[in-house]
Amino acid sequence: MSSHAVVIIGGGLEGLSIAAALTARGQRDVLVLERRTTGSGGTAKSSGLVRCHYDCATLTEMAWEGTRFFERHPGLGFHQTGHIVGVGEQGASALRDNVAMRQGLGVDVAAVTHDDIAALWPGLETKDFAAFAFEPRGGHGDPVATCRHFAQAAQRGGARILEHTKVAALLGDSTRISGVRLVDGRIIGARTVIVAAGAWTADLAAQVGVTLPIGATREPIVIAAPGAPVGPVPAFTDLVGMQYVRHERHGRLLIGSHTGAELTTPDGYLNKATDVELERAAAKFTTRFPAFPDVVFPQSYAACYDITPDLTPVIGPAGPEGLHVAAGFSGHGFAIAPAVGRICAEMVLGLEPPPPDFSPARFTGQASLVTPTP
Numbered sequence: 001m002s003s004h005a006v007v008i009i010g011g012g013l014e015g016l017s018i019a020a021a022l023t024a025r026g027q028r029d030v031l032v033l034e035r036r037t038t039g040s041g042g043t044a045k046s047s048g049l050v051r052c053h054y055d056c057a058t059l060t061e062m063a064w065e066g067t068r069f070f071e072r073h074p075g076l077g078f079h080q081t082g083h084i085v086g087v088g089e090q091g092a093s094a095l096r097d098n099v100a101m102r103q104g105l106g107v108d109v110a111a112v113t114h115d116d117i118a119a120l121w122p123g124l125e126t127k128d129f130a131a132f133a134f135e136p137r138g139g140h141g142d143p144v145a146t147c148r149h150f151a152q153a154a155q156r157g158g159a160r161i162l163e164h165t166k167v168a169a170l171l172g173d174s175t176r177i178s179g180v181r182l183v184d185g186r187i188i189g190a191r192t193v194i195v196a197a198g199a200w201t202a203d204l205a206a207q208v209g210v211t212l213p214i215g216a217t218r219e220p221i222v223i224a225a226p227g228a229p230v231g232p233v234p235a236f237t238d239l240v241g242m243q244y245v246r247h248e249r250h251g252r253l254l255i256g257s258h259t260g261a262e263l264t265t266p267d268g269y270l271n272k273a274t275d276v277e278l279e280r281a282a283a284k285f286t287t288r289f290p291a292f293p294d295v296v297f298p299q300s301y302a303a304c305y306d307i308t309p310d311l312t313p314v315i316g317p318a319g320p321e322g323l324h325v326a327a328g329f330s331g332h333g334f335a336i337a338p339a340v341g342r343i344c345a346e347m348v349l350g351l352e353p354p355p356p357d358f359s360p361a362r363f364t365g366q367a368s369l370v371t372p373t374p
C-alpha cells in the first residue's frame, strides 16, 4: 500500500489548483486521483467568465485575486474584454450597493449609464434595464488551459497525478480518515484527503457519513453565429433576460442561461439544448441583440453545475479528521480557482483557518447561509 501526506480526489481546476498551491508551499507529497483525464469534468465545459460580481465579500475578493492571476498569465487564454452586469428596476439598488462593496474591496468596477452601454455594446436593447456595472478588467479565460497550467505547476512541485484512476471509497471511521480505495481494489493511505470531485463530491462524502447538499444541475449552452461582426464588446450578464453572452471562437457568441436549472445526475444528462431550451435562448438573444437579424444557432451542449442551496462553495474540513472538501462551486469556480488553491493549501497546512463563509456547518443550522437570496 502506498501512502501520501495529501490525496486529492478530482483532477479538475480546483483539485489541481490545490495541488499546485500545496507544492508551492513545500508540501510535495501530494497525489491527485482523476477517474478520467484532468479537466474532463465541469472544467471542460466552463464558460470561463472572469468577474467579481458576488454578494459575498469573500467570493468577491477571491474573484479579484483570480482576475489579477489571469492578468499575470497571458498565455492561459484570458480575453480581457471587460464584463457588464445589467439589472432591472428591482435589482438596481442592490447593484448600486454591490458596486460600492466591490469598490471598497479594491475591485476595478463602476456603475455606468445607458449611454455608456450603448458605446460599449452597440445595438444592445437596454430599455428594460435600470442599472449597469462595468468591470473593465473582467472577461473570459480558458478553463482547460488553466487546469493544465495548475497540473504542470503541481507536477513540477513534486505532486503525482494519476489519470484513469477512480476512487471507489473513502476509508476510515467516523473519527479519522485513513485513505482511499480505488475501483481496482488498491488502497492508498493518506493523512489528509481532499474531495474536489465537483458534482460527484456529495456521493463520495456520504460514504463516511458526511451529508453535503451539493446537487448537480444541467445547464444548456447555446452557440450563436451572429451573421455579422460582433466587434470588441465586453462579456455581458443580463439579469433581466437571465442570460450571459460572451465571445466564442470564429466570430461566434456563447450564450448561457441563468434559469432555475433542473437537477440531474452528473453522468447521465442530455448533452445538448432541447428544442424548448433552444427556442427560449434564441428568443431571449434576439430580443436583447436585435442588431443581428441573421443570427443562427448552429450548436449547443449541456453541462453540469455542482450547486449548493446558497450558490456558495463548501471549502473546509468535514466529518472525520483529515477529510476536507472543496466543491459546490455553483457555476463560478473558474474565476476563483487560483484563490481556492491558496485557501485550501493554507488550511490543510495549518497556516490559516478554513474560511467561515464556506463551512459545511451552514447547512446544518450551525451557521447562516452566506447568500440567502443568491
Ligand SMILES: Cc1cc2nc3c(=O)[nH]c(=O)nc-3n(C[C@H](O)[C@H](O)[C@H](O)COP(=O)(O)OP(=O)(O)OC[C@H]3O[C@@H](n4cnc5c(N)ncnc54)[C@H](O)[C@@H]3O)c2cc1C
Pocket (backbone or CB within 6 Å): 009, 010, 011, 012, 013, 014, 015, 016, 033, 034, 035, 036, 037, 038, 039, 040, 041, 042, 043, 044, 045, 046, 047, 048, 049, 050, 143, 165, 166, 167, 168, 196, 197, 198, 199, 200, 204, 219, 221, 303, 304, 305, 326, 327, 329, 330, 331, 332, 333, 334, 335, 336
Ligand atoms: C456550463 C458551465 C459554465 C461555467 N461558467 C463559469 C464561468 O463563467 N465563470 C466561472 O468562474 N465559473 C464557471 N463555471 C464553474 C467552473 O468551471 C467550475 O466550478 C470548475 O471548473 C469546477 O472545477 P472542479 O475541479 O471543482 O470540478 P470538475 O472540473 O468537475 O472536476 C472534478 C473531477 O473529479 C473527477 N472525479 C469525480 N469522481 C471521481 C472519483 N470517484 N475518483 C476520481 N476522480 C473523480 C471528475 O472526473 C472531474 O474531472 C462553469 C461551469 C459550468 C459547468
